[in-house]
Amino acid sequence: MTVRSNSIPKIFRKGSKSGVSGRCYGCQGTGMKITTRQIGLGMIQQMQHPDTITGDIVFVLQLKEHPKFKRKFDDLYVEHTLNLTEALCGFQFALTHLDGRQLLIKSNPGEIIKPGQSKAINDEGMPHHQRPFMRGRLYIHFNVEFPDSGIISPEQCQTLETVLPPRASKHLTDMELDDCEETTLHDVNIEDEMRRKKQQQQFQEAYDDEDDEPSMPRVQCAQQ
Structure with a gap:
């Protein structure tokens, strides 16, 4: 104050x-x-x-950050993670609002939630300026968590293929496979890779700067 x-x-x-x-x-x-x-x-x-x-x-008011909700103007944003079964077959959960109310969040029958998809709930945001009876929206950003490798057996994969859409990639013939070079995919953390690349670039620039410096003439001892 x-x-x-x-x-x-x-x-x-x-x-x-x-x-x-x-x-x-x-x-x-x-x-x-x-x-x-x-x-x-x-x-x-x-x-x-x-x-x-x-x-x-x-009075100087400072907005305190909330561990779950983020505010942008009159709207609120929150993230929620679904597993693959919930994203494909439906979900419901209770979301505790800022005022303590429990909001029932559920998907529509047959609805599939894609990774990174967002949904909005009207009139559950923050009050409008000078219009306290009007509120913004509550946006829910969904993350989809996929199962780890090795959990689904080959037999279960065949069962899944009977209910899931067909594969987008075409089946390669033996002749086409002979013309391809086989590769191996490795797990990678892209953030760590970019950090490592940046460190290598900084080291290389520092090394190049040392090479660009003019060399000092060597001092020879005077002969007696």
Whole structure:
């Protein structure tokens, strides 16, 4: 809370030894002193004295980050992770709102949620400015967690293929396979890879800078 008071008169003392006007140490000649204090509501009433010229009280609000919800203007954003079964076969869960209410979130029958897909709930965001009875939207961003490798057996894969859409890639013939070079896919963390590439680039640039520096002539010992 910032308390501003303009009751300090402007003071300019002239005639100093240096010839420069001196200023009040409290307000620096502006006539206003700004201080920051934590005060209670009862102290605000005590400050309103009829014989005292009071200044303005300015409240500075700071938005505290929430561990789950993110605010953008009048809308709220939240992330939720589904497993593959929930994304394909349906889901329902309870979401605790900021005011403690439990919102039932569920998918429509036959609806499939894709990774990175978002859904919106009307009137569950923050109140509009100067229109507290109108609220923004609540956006839910869905992440889909896939099972680890090796959990699904080859027999189960064949069963899944009977209910899932057919594969997009065409079946290669033996002649086409003979013309292809076989490769191996490796697991990789793209963030670690980019960090490693950046370190290598910085090291290479530093090494190149050392090579570009002009070499100093060698000093030979004088022969006796």
